[in-house]
Amino acid sequence: MSEPASFKFDEVGAWSELKLEIVEKYGAAYTKAFARHxxxxxxxxxxxxxxxxxxxxxxxxxxxGSPVRALRINPPFDGFHFIDLNQQKTAHLKTLCGARDDVHIETGDASKYLIDQLLPTINYTKFNRALCLFDPYxxxxxxxAMELAGKSGAV
Ligand SMILES: C[S@@+](CC[C@H](N)C(=O)[O-])C[C@H]1O[C@@H](n2cnc3c(N)ncnc32)[C@H](O)[C@@H]1O
Known part of the structure; x- marks a missing residue:
């Protein structure tokens, strides 16, 4: 895997590794629960x-990391939204995702994107549901953003 200039991967400890395992297992249980719907x-x-x-x-x-683990969850999600403020991180993530039309990668502030653009489109009455991971440092x-997600009834 090649690193763009001055890009440093995060070094993660045991708690983060455990979190990543939980995200993957929870995600799989979540999508499985939709099999009948x-x-x-x-x-x-x-x-x-x-x-x-x-x-x-x-x-x-x-x-x-969590987005790559989400992509391999089976049964699969119908679509993915990945947001990060760091342009070098989103650039690297794009290389990992390749040209998938079910993946949207946004470079910017997560709260702004969630509030202004994404959460208003996740609509309970239009049969949308979402598993949202909020994982800031x-x-x-x-x-x-948390309030909107909760009130949507779909997240
Ligand atoms: C704990 S790491 C995420 C780890 C990732 N979820 C995983 O488990 O593989 C937090 C990330 O938040 C990003 N970040 C910091 N402030 C942000 C903001 N305001 N909006 C979006 N991303 C932000 C950082 O660049 C960093 O990549």
Whole structure:
């Protein structure tokens, strides 16, 4: 895997590796639960997606990040939205996703994109549902985004 100039993968510890396993297992349980409801469209939203790859602190090896794990969940989601502020991370993630028309990768502030663009399109009455992962380093998520997701009844 080649690294763009000055791009550094995050080094992640045991808790993050555990989180990644939970995201993958929870995602698979989530999509499986939709098997009896084929009319519902299910989306995966990774609001602080990262580059799609990290370095494990313990092994020093590359490990897959949450968006890459979401892409291999089976049964699959119907669409994916990955958002990250860091342009180098989204550029790397694009190389991992390839030319898939079910993936949208947004470079920018997650709260702004969720509030202004994405969450208003995830509509309960239009049979949309979404699993949203909010995974900032710190307090980067505006409460309004959380509120909108909760009130939608679809997230
Ligand atoms: C904890 S990491 C995400 C890890 C990823 N979810 C995973 O498990 O593989 C947090 C990410 O949030 C991004 N970030 C920081 N502030 C942001 C913002 N305001 N909007 C979107 N992304 C942001 C950082 O660039 C970083 O990649």
């Amino acid at each position: 084929p009319s519902l469209k299910k989306y995966y939203v990774d609001s602080f997606s990262g580059a799609g790859a990290h370095i494990s602190k313990s092994t020093k090896k590359m490990i897959d 710190g307090l980067h998520l505006h409460w309004r």
